[in-house]
Amino acid sequence: MSLPSECDVLVVGGGNAGFSAALSARENGARNVVLIDKCPEEWAGGNTYFTAGAFRTAHAGLADLLPLVNNVDAATSKIIDLEPYTPQDFTGDLLRVTAGRSDPQLGRTLVGDSNDAVKWLHKHGVRFQLSFNRQAYKVDGRYKFWGGMALKTQDGGKGLIEDHRRAARRAGVSTFFSTMAKQLVTGAEGTVTGVVVELTDSSSAKSTRTISAKAVILTAGGFEANPRMRAEYLGPGWDLALVRGTPYNTGDGLEFAMRDVGAKQAGHWSGCHSVAWDANAPANSGDRAISNEFTKSGYPLGVMVNTQGERFVDEGVDLRNYTYAKFGRAIMGQPDGQAFQIWDARGTPWLRDEEYRDSIVRKIRADTLEELAEKLAKEGGLHSPAKFLETMRDYNVAANAFQAENPNAQWDPAVRDGVSTQSSRGGLALPKSNWALPVDKGPFVAVKVACGVTFTFGGLAVNPQTAAVVAASNREVPGLFCAGEMLGGLFYGNYPGGSGLTSGTVFGRRAGRAAAQRAKASSGVRSNL
Template sequence: MPTRTFNFDVIVVGGGNTAPCAALTAHENGARVAIIEAGPRDERGGNSRFSGTAWRFVHDGKDHLLPLLDAEGLKEAERCSMAPYTAEDFTADMLAKSGGRHDRDEIRTIVEQGYHTMKWLAEHGVPFKLPLNFWVSHEGKHGVQDLASGVPVVTRDYGRGLADAMWKAAEQTNVQAFYSMPAHDLIMDGDRVLGAQARSPRGFCEFYGNIILACGGFEANPRMRRQFLGNGTEFAIVRGTRFNTGVMLERALAAGAQAQGHWGGYHCAPQDVDAPKIGDMKTLDKWERYSFPYYIMVNKAGKRFVDEGEDELSLIYSKVGAAVAQEQDAKAFQLFDRKTAHLVNEKYLTYGTPVEDDTPEGLAKKMGINIDNFMQTVKSYNAATSKDHSKFDPYTNDGLSTTDGCTPRKSNWALPIDSPPYTAYALIVGISFTFGGIKTNQSGQILNNEDNMMPGLYAAGEITGGFYYG
């Protein structure tokens, strides 16, 4: 069958949130635009569809966020308070979490343009709300929730709401979408990119025009996970789309694009042990286990292995997920008692199977872990907690830490585990996205190994490197 040929000004490769954002921006600047998406229409949305959509950007406090919220979000905001999140806060958080390795130009752009970008998304129909009960279920003092400022909004209906809104906005234009059309290779003339080749059941299709690669990383490719992320990661759960296989990332590198970023790094999160092995379009992010700061976590040997209360949850949940990945069978357990049962996120109650018992010994037996080690862990941890619990505040870093000599230390929210019934959830690690990618300049143009731009080739989103480290 002869190769079918299409001509556009801009061809966006991918289906996550970056793809319709890039396509709409190009369209609004007068370009004829196509999107080629590997998945079928009912699976479009890439990793974005599976996201919890906790957005991080600079803002001046709750009143500054009100123009972003949908009608229901404005009503909900009456029950919340929130401090500003400054440029200095954002920059310091990134410096701390990346070890100072991130691309300074990228961070500067996000700091300066983040709020304006959020307004653009809201104007294109993305329904934002404040993150009430997002990290932990609570009512707050006097019925008002004092929310953490670093992740000031989430999207209503989370990833599904984001993907549906942005794709709807694209469909209201003349942007053309080609589904079940996985990009296969670049069409090159030296360093110059003429277009992209895509596969279909009817044969190859060639799309000529400027190419924007917005097709994610390689987290759904077990071969690349094993190659770049290390031994055992080929068995990890994939939290998102099955279509992020890294094909065009490898094709671009083979064509001379410059690699950038932390190729051994990835974002992950603790997941319930019964979570689907690949992202489930029906349950999406319901298997996350994010309430660990208020409890303790142990491995199969019955020992703690991470500071569960190091910092606010939004800054450490991926680090904790990576710590779980290093334990035996990449498995761990979250343990809590009656005192903190009310802080369990509602996702725990709907998805996953708790293990319960009236004694720590009985719980350890049901978990199938080393009973003697576990009993010593609980005893040592309890002895290192304060007898005065008045400082306990689950909504802010309360400084209620374990005493010196407790290893690992718990920096905040350290309450003893001593009030039956006792409950545990078994965890494994789920990989969300990968960090290694392609180097771009400040205009999103891909640079080759000689640090020169490759005409006609751009990248945006997860496929770019230089933002996340560690």
């Protein structure tokens, strides 16, 4: 099938937001919907492909979610503890982790649409599961879900993209790869009437075409795979961050939207989602086979030290869902931009296999802390073994003092258990606020981590109701919509885990609906290009 010269709705970008927008446009009456992506087909899915497939949604409890999932039988359902996650809970978490900076109108839309959004995806064939492996611990024979997030897609991001592409084919969406958007075409009164694209054929030859459209939806990702833009906006050293996902999210859509139609910038341009990432992972893109398994989120079960041998974050300040997206930045700020995660025999049994199995990660093992210090210096780049041992001794003294003073305190990884390093003896200047078991029982395991950048928080301003792009003049750009990572204003410094995919579907769905309505109402606007 050849690339058409015109369509009703043109979607630029093929991740979760793009496919949600395209499907919504078709569902709402757009006759000819075209989705383009600059990546070759073997890289289909954008950053979505590399996610764990988690969706954060408000819900009324287990009974609300069971009809959506395919991995819970009747017997299992009776041993699940899954409390309701109300809109108030979701809103509170969003505001708390963004320090109150999240745009309230965008937040209300995200939260208010979240439950219906996952049910809409399920209706269109997205396979959901309860996330037993990532969001529940089995305690006293019961699965205890924690952190306000229970849903994931089958086979993570890989499965989500597979389901999206299947749904798009059924709906009649035309998808084209190796097709890069280069310029927005505008007509009278700044109306967007199409896109100039560059095609790359099988012999790597390039050609330029113009696709006319009655509405254009931008879902082309942030600038996380662009070292220059990372250093420019995120700060010095960020060009050295490891890219967690697709190498094709290089900020092109953001730049041409601002250049061509004066799109207004919004959100936290010096902020990003960044995680503890395997230091030995590829530098400039994710691995499509290993995918999200390079994430190293087991730090609440142990301690994390930098290459100087010092702790630098409160590993237990909150549930992992509310810290993992900002601790990558904390690692980036350390000497060498690297750190070590460390556990003893108590912590290692709780590590998730998909992130820490031997075939995925290089582990440094030792029977004593002294031996571990020596190996970390020799094999991992630890600069001060003596400081490391001092840090570990101080931590263990504080953790043991808490336990002596609170003999009935129960360690529970599924809740904020209050098991800390602080006691009447004073504790540590940098506490571990929860899950602070001593790390003194061999054998010990250490894993070296770096900063893996996932997506950037700066983006374009939109109308929260329609996802229409707003210009610097504060007027909407006629015919232009935006969703996914390109939408700015939701996340600042951090985000509640799983809300990125939810945002992509919520605002992609709204953009598709509004674009379809515009296409149906439009009689065509002649281009000035």
